[in-house]
Amino acid sequence: AQRVTQPEKLLSVFKGAPVELKCNYSYSGSPELFWYVQYSRQRLQLLLRHISRESIKGFTADLNKGETSFHLKKPFAQEEDSAMYYCALSGFGDVGGNKLTFGTGTQLKVEL
Amino acid sequence: KAGVTQTPRYLIKTRGQQVTLSCSPISGHRSVSWYQQTPGQGLQFLFEYFSETQRNKGNFPGRFSGRQFSNSRSEMNVSTLELGDSALYLCASSLEGQYQETQYFGPGTRLLVL
Numbered sequence: 001a002q003r004v005t006q007p008e009k010l011l012s013v014f015k016g017a018p019v020e021l022k023c024n025y026s027y028s029g030s031p032e033l034f035w036y037v038q039y040s041r042q043r044l045q046l047l048l049r050h051i052s053r054e055s056i057k058g059f060t061a062d063l064n065k066g067e068t069s070f071h072l073k074k075p076f077a078q079e080e081d082s083a084m085y086y087c088a089l090s091g092f093g094d095v096g097g098n099k100l101t102f103g104t105g106t107q108l109k110v111e112l
Numbered sequence: 113k114a115g116v117t118q119t120p121r122y123l124i125k126t127r128g129q130q131v132t133l134s135c136s137p138i139s140g141h142r143s144v145s146w147y148q149q150t151p152g153q154g155l156q157f158l159f160e161y162f163s164e165t166q167r168n169k170g171n172f173p174g175r176f177s178g179r180q181f182s183n184s185r186s187e188m189n190v191s192t193l194e195l196g197d198s199a200l201y202l203c204a205s206s207l208e209g210q211y212q213e214t215q216y217f218g219p220g221t222r223l224l225v226l
Contacts, residue, residue, distance in 0.1 A: 032211055032212045034214070036217075043115075043217050043218065043219045043220070044202065044217040045216075045217065046214045046215075046216075049212075049214060051212050086155065090211045090212065091211060098143070098145070098160070098206060098209050098210055098211045098212070098213055098215065099145070099157045099160060099168050099170070100145070100147075100155075100157060100204075100215060101157065102147075102154060102155035102156075103154075104154045105154065105155075
């Protein structure tokens, strides 16, 4: 069974401080990992995904297969980063279709 | 391109009734997935459709069903509604439904069961 764990329900940081949102996963095969973000009153949208190796809005995430982690990082938090962040996993070889397994989410609050 | 659209946006039903929710994917996307979001269980996968066929199903009772039409639009149906079915139902689309593809989400349909 696949599982995604986000240990922090709420993370509060000051503007300009570094941010790290933790994500650990459990999957026996080869996973694809995603970070989705939901800003207030907006729909869920992709922030970044491992396969693209992009940096979006200053956020990066590295897949660590040894520690089965995909933590989201940003060196300097901005007020507009306040949102709900979900880590999600899709498994290669899953029978049909890209079923996403989501973590419970971390609410990031950036304070002035 | 227009994003994923869902109708209706809000719905109030009573226990025992049934409900049908609709989803229109992004033009050209052939895979449609459905998710249930609740405060207690978070985001949970319901099922995925591709070329009018259900390819993958989550761990939900048979009261939850869906279908996909030839234009890739999808509907999901919940029969014999229970209070616990109150949730935000999200639809997502992707090109082919491959595991590495990005899924694009709709705004959701908020269902309240009284």
